[in-house]
Amino acid sequence: MAPESTRERILDTAEELFAAHGIQGTSLRALTRRAEVNLAAVHYYFGSKDGLLDAVVGRRAEALNAERSQDLERLIGEASADGPRAEAILEAYFRPVIAYMCEQEARGRQATVARLLARIEAEPPDVLGALIRRHFGELSARYLEALQAALPHLPPEQVAERFRFAAALLTQLLSGNLELDVIPGHPPHEASVTERAQHAIAFILAGLRSPAIATIALQDDPCKRADAGTDNPALDRLAKRAISQ
Amino acid sequence: MAPESTRERILDTAEELFAAHGIQGTSLRALTRRAEVNLAAVHYYFGSKDGLLDAVVGRRAEALNAERSQDLERLIGEASADGPRAEAILEAYFRPVIAYMCEQEARGRQATVARLLARIEAEPPDVLGALIRRHFGELSARYLEALQAALPHLPPEQVAERFRFAAALLTQLLSGNLELDVIPGHPPHEASVTERAQHAIAFILAGLRSPAIATIALQDDPCKRADAGTDNPALDRLAKRAISQ
DNA sequence: TCAGGGATCAAACGTCCGTTTGAAACGGCC
DNA sequence: GGCCGTTTCAAACGGACGTTTGATCCCTGA
Secondary structure, eight states, X not given: OOOOOHHHHHHHHHHHHHHHHOSTTOOHHHHHHHHTOOTTHHHHHHSSHHHHHHHHHHHHHHHHHHHHHHHHHHHHHHSOTTOOOHHHHHHHHHHHHHHHHXXXXXXXXXXXXXXXXXXXXXXXXXXXHHHHIIIIXXXXXXXXXXXXXXXXXXXXXXXXXXXXXXXXXXXXXXHTGGGSOOSTTOOOOOOOHHHHHHHHHHXXXXXXXXXXXXXXXXXXXXXXXXXXXXXXXXXXXXXXXHHOO | OOOOOHHHHHHHHHHHHHHHHOSTTOOHHHHHHHHTOOTTHHHHHHSSHHHHHHHXXXXXXXXXXXXXXXXXXXXXXXXXXXXXXXXXXXXXXXXXXXXXXXXXXXXXXXXXXHHHHHHHTTSOHHHHHHHHHXXXXXXXXXXXXXXXXXXXXXXXXXXXXXXXXXXXXXXHHHHTGGGSOOSTTOOOOOOOHHHHHHHHHHXXXXXXXXXXXXXXXXXXXXXXXXXXXXXXXXXXXXXXXHHOO
């Protein structure tokens, strides 16, 4: 309704199309046609397609990071000397993204950022790594450190690893891939964004909280053995030991 | 060393390049150049690029499904009348993929299938959904049903949802994205495939086992409210309730 | 020996890509 | 009004894409 600027129309449309068809799957021609903008405008404002991608991610990341940063500060301020609890940290990490999705869903629009983030995960590792690090690295580190403080009985590296699991699952949750009906006879349960997030948070929290895993002597590791064979009973034993509580 | 057939060379190279650069990011020209095969051979053998993708996935899916199917049958046969335990089922679901990655890693090669599966996740939903359903749907249903039997205290839909979480996490684990160094000051812990898989299994199992989540009245759901606003205390309460154990 | 069919090949098809160009339109300020 | 910097525009650039074609090779079976 409000006449958006050309720059914003490009960003909005790029976000939508990148999310829907991937970055490589979105041509600037289709993008500018849909945005009702001249083709050359993309290069005028963003220099290149890569520059556009960075701007699209950056715009959302800035808002998201501001909210997350504020939430984390508040948590730390309100908490006891031990620092905030793990579930509070995790919830603060999820909340801004979920809230945004709620908002978009309430307006009947696709939650595009979310899918976009998942699409980015599929970019070549160099592009992906640089992009994520630049836009989300610093704040992720602060959240991770808060989590490590909240879970002092776990080795920090294991908290870090599990935090990565959590972030990966959040990404998948946002991507919409979890809502695809791929298991015949078991269609995904219809639920609101909040419900789905709830369930994911509960799932992740249980994983975060689970007892530490003892490091296993590497000579048992079938990956390190010279004769990595066909059927591998050692791996079975190994995995069984890993999941014994 | 053994002179591979043209068809196989195409499949191998496609698997490798699709995994490394995505499907859209891989041109048939680059593919056939690397495979030292004529450009037209792709269409001769597979009809189209999509046909090639299907064949690439199908070749691995067939082997993987055979192993998984056999493992599941053996589990069911060995188990008591109650059926196999959840961790055994989960382990059987992971084992063939992990074993393949071990094998590839031992040979110093990239575990390409793995990354490929993750790349596929980034395809447009229609293509993705059809592909996954065709190649992995039936067996996933059998695993899910075994899991539901092993976790009778949980509502089947929640087991299904958590099974989706597990599969999503396995995909991410395989994609290699979890090994990217994106959190400054907290580089990922170097570990073998087996170790990483171990940790993921433990994480997932804790989530699978966690108590059921009570369904919450929808009128509390901020997503359903007419005035989905900016800052949302109801969401906070909701999420907090979800993660209270 | 030679026909025949699967396999391979170079070349071209039309289309779309990201990017660049240079000129036209716009808007505020002297 | 005349100017200048910003923004918009149509058109074209060279190149890469997926796909198709028709000729050529090679090998087997009669």
